[in-house]
Amino acid sequence: MARTVDEIKKDMERRWMESAALKTLYGWELGSDNKPPEFAAFYSKASLENVLLYIVAFCGYVIERLMDEIRKEIEDEISTKVPGSLLWYVKKMKEFVYMPYLPESERDKVVFDDNSGEYTIDESLSTAALDNAQIIKHAVAIDDNRANYLQIKIATEDSEKNLKPLTPAQKEAFESYFSRIKYAGVRAKIITADGDRFNCSVTVWYDAMYTAADVKRDCEKAVKNYIKGLPFNGEYSNMALIDSLQNVKGVKIAELSSSSYTLNQNGRTQKITAKVRPFAGYFNVGSLNFTMKCYE
Secondary structure (H helix, E strand, O other): OOOOHHHHHHHHHHHHHHOHHHHHHHOOOOOOOOOOOOHHHHOOOOOHHHHHHHHHHHHHHHHHHHHHHHHHHHHHHHHHHOOOOHHHHHHHHHOOOOHHHOOHHHHHHEEEEOOOOEEEEOOOOOHHHHHHHOOOOEEEEEEEOOOOEEEEEEEEEOOOOOEEOOOHHHHHHHHHHHHHHOOOOOOEEEEOOOOEEEEEEEEEEEOOOOOHHHHHHHHHHHHHHHHHHOOOOOOEEHHHHHHHHHOOOOEEEEEEEEEEEEOOOOOOEEEOOOEEOOOOOOEEEEEEEEEEEEOO
């Protein structure tokens, strides 16, 4: 992990003051503990030496950050290349091409090889056409050891980038594709469903400098942004929701009375205790109830 500029500079200062050659050049004396003085005690902040060390430290910081990014990219690439890993399954799912979404004249440019489990895509196929046909925009693979199966959650998007489930025809095509790429003996449960409806009741004490209507509107917007901003199959928490409300201008105190989610499959509502991951992988906003009280 990259060090901060100050950490790098402190290390450089220590090495500078421990240099016998520099001691002879600058003429500082060792202390009673037989150690050199502190760098800051001998050089001012405006000194050429201090500025030089800062410049070199900053350059070192940039290099270390770049190395961290390169290392992360390599590790992420390797993790998706290991056949059978969870990230490998996610990568393969997003490669799925729903052929009906390709123009008929372009369909012969995409060929799936059952032996390798790979697509061969002609370079003349436009990026836009391929992106439109690769309908799996969000995916996650979860190794459920208790049930002894691989849980797959997938979703596509509408024209406004809102998440939505696959249609029955799309799911059927995807299941056929998945059965060809998965490892033999792997049991999988594929979930593609309407987003769970998130509900909450909150009491908000607002600053009298603001109107109750304006604060309530901004609180509703904050909740919607938090829910929509969760990563696919990301964890919701009551604490994070309250944190987002506390950042709303005019909010003095936000107290969560209750939170729950409703499954679209059966209409059953479950109370949320502290945290939860959505069954469908994502939430849609349901009922938001705000009780507004003027803070005195």
